[in-house]
Amino acid sequence: MDAPKGMFLFKSTPLGREYSKSVLKSKFSLALSLSVILFIVLNWIANLALAIGSISLLNAYFLIRADKESSIPLVVNLNHPFMDTASTSGSEVMVKFADKWIDPGVNRLKLAKDSLGCWIVHTMDKDLSVLSIWVTNLKESILNKQLVIINQAISLNNAINDSNHEFDDARERESQESTLLERNWLPEEELDVQGPISRIFSSDNE
Secondary structure, three states, X not given: OOOOXXXXXXXXXXXXXXXXXXXXXXXXXXXXXXXXXXHHHHHHHOOHHHHHHHHHHHHHHHHHHHHHHHOOOEEEEOOOHHHOOOOOOOOOEEEOOOOXXXXXXXXXXXXXXXXXXXXXXXXXXXXXXXXXXXXXXXXXXXXXXXXXXXXXXXXXXHHHHHHHHHHHHHHHHHHHHHHHHHHHHXXXXXXXXXXXXXXXXXXXXX
C-alpha cells in the first residue's frame, strides 16, 4: 500500500506506530499463551522438532495478522494532527477501501454489508451516500476499530481546516481594515498600521 505524493500512511505516523505496537503486543500475548499449550501437547505426543516448528508457524501467523490489523487504509499530510507537527496550511486525509485513494469528505463513515455479503462504506450525510466498497477479508470487529480511527482522522482534519479558515477570514478582515486606514489617514500621516495577525506573518518572513 503506497501513499500518494505528499501523504503519509497511518502506520508511519507517530499515532500509527503506537497503534501498531499495541496490536502487536496483544497478538504476542495471545501467541505466547497458545505456544506454551502447543509446546506441552506436541512435545508430549510427538517430538520436540514438531513442537518448535508448529510454534514458529503459529507466531508467524499472528505477526501477519497484527500487520494486517494495523495497516489501516488511511493517509494524512504533514499538517494533520496525527503527524504531531504544527499546522501551517490545510490538513488532508485520504482513504483507500478498494482500488484507489479517495477524499472521504467531511462526514463520518459507517460500515454496512450488502445483500451479497460485501462490505460497504457509507458517508453519514443526510442521504447516507455510498462512498466505496471495502475489499478486505478482515473481521467486522477489526474493520470497525479501523473505522473509528479513520473517523477520528476526519474529525481532526475538519477541526484543523475550520481553524485555518477562521484564521484566513480574520486575516482578510484585518487587511480590509488596514486598507481603509491607509485610504483615510496615510496621505496626511505616515502611520504604521499592523495588527496582530499581520505581525505574525511579518515575524515569519523575517
